Amino acid sequence: MVEAEGGDQFREEGVHAVAAGDWEEGLRCFERACKAAPKDPKCWAGRAAVMFGLKRWDECLADCDKGIVLCEEERREKEEAERRKEEEGGDESEEDSTDEEEEEEPGVLEAALWARKGEVLLEMGDEGGAEKAFERSLELHDSAEVEAALEAQKRDRKAREEAARQSLLVEASLDKERGTELFKARKYPQAVEAFTRALAVEPRSAVYLMNRAVAYLEMSKSMLAAKDFDESIASAREGGDMELLVKVLGKKGRMWERLAAVKGTPTTEKQKRLEDAAKAFDEGVKAGGGGGGGGSA
Missing domain, CATH: 1.25.40.10 (Tetratricopeptide repeat domain)
Incomplete structure (x- = not known):
């Protein structure tokens, strides 16, 4: 005391x-x-x-x-004191009541x-x-004061996060444009790097995936190109963008046609690639149009 x-x-x-x-x-x-x-x-x-x-x-x-x-x-x-008191079965007193208030x-x-x-x-x-x-x-x-402070903090944080996200999206769009210009200049490795930076921000962007796939194809990295085309197609489907889906399927079909025409390709492999091309074009028709072009978007 x-x-x-x-x-x-x-x-x-x-x-x-x-x-x-x-x-x-x-x-x-x-x-x-x-x-x-x-x-x-x-x-x-x-x-x-x-x-x-x-x-x-x-x-x-x-x-x-x-x-x-x-x-x-x-x-x-x-x-613990309350538990012991309950076990002992003691009666509440005026002193106990005061303690409860405290x-x-x-x-x-x-x-x-x-x-x-x-x-x-x-x-x-x-x-x-x-x-x-x-x-x-x-x-x-x-506490109304603490609740207000918490809500204000959450609002401020979300606003800052959204502003940062928008800034990253703008930079990703610029990287996409840089990649397109590099592709046109036939600087394919640098184009891939630019599209990859854009994808770091928007990993499910069907456009960025499609563009990187085309750049990979120009570098003769057909497996990586095919993987990006498949992911681009899945993303376009998920987003319900039928026009883009048709475009990607067309590019994928042309990729398989191009690979089938490579000299020295075994007949069985050539036939499989042509079948894959036909399948991609057919899917494009079903999605709402024919095959697309072969350049970067």
């Missing part, structure tokens, strides 16, 4: 010092409070508030964690510490950790 009273006295002095704008004196008071009552989470919460005001993020975070641990310990101790405090204080931790993590650039901290705070105690 003496320890708690000493901690309360220093804590109150710290609150007054901070209110007067003397943060350094406030810190000294809360440090004395934490030494006088190291098991009192209110002292650590107060020092965390001062550390936050002083922008000493690492120390603030450590104080929040310390206070949270103490709140959790208090809760477990009270739950039991709400650790939950509220712990929620405040989690909210403070969320603020610190935001300042430290850990948005994911901040959101989890705010969510934990709301699990412990409803």
Whole structure:
């Protein structure tokens, strides 16, 4: 009790010092409070508030964690005490009722510490950790202020993510154009690199896959070309883009025709390639049109 009273006295002095704008004196008071009552989470919460005001993020975070641990310990101790009381079958007294009213405090204080931790993590650039901290705070105690902070953080993060995504999409489109120009200049390896960069952003882009397939074909990498054509066809089907699907199937058919015409190709292999070409053209007709051209889109 003496320890708690000493901690309360220093804590109150710290609150007054901070209110007067003397943060350094406030810190000294809360440090004395934490030494006088190291098991009192209110002292650590107060020092965390001062550390936050002083922008000493690492120390603030450590104080929040310390206070949270103490709140959790208090809760477990009270739950254990209640369990023992129930087992003993004791009657509730006026003192018990008072204790029950006080039991709400650790939950509220712990929620405040989690909210403070969320603020610190935001300042430290850990948005994911901040959101989890705010969510934990709301699990412990409803707070319109914390809920608003959480929603604002989520909105801001999503807006930044969308802006970053749009920037990447623009760059991917530029890489596609670069690849097309490189293809026209017969710089096929560089064209493949450009289309590959675009695909890193949009891995299911039927257009980018088709273009890279055509570039691979010009490099005599028919297996890679066939793989990209197949993935492009699947993506175009998934997206319901029948016009593009017809175009890719046409290019795939022309690829097999071209490979069948390679000198020295065994008859059986030549026949298979011609059959694959006919199959691709037939699928193109069924999809809504004939075969497409052979250049980069």
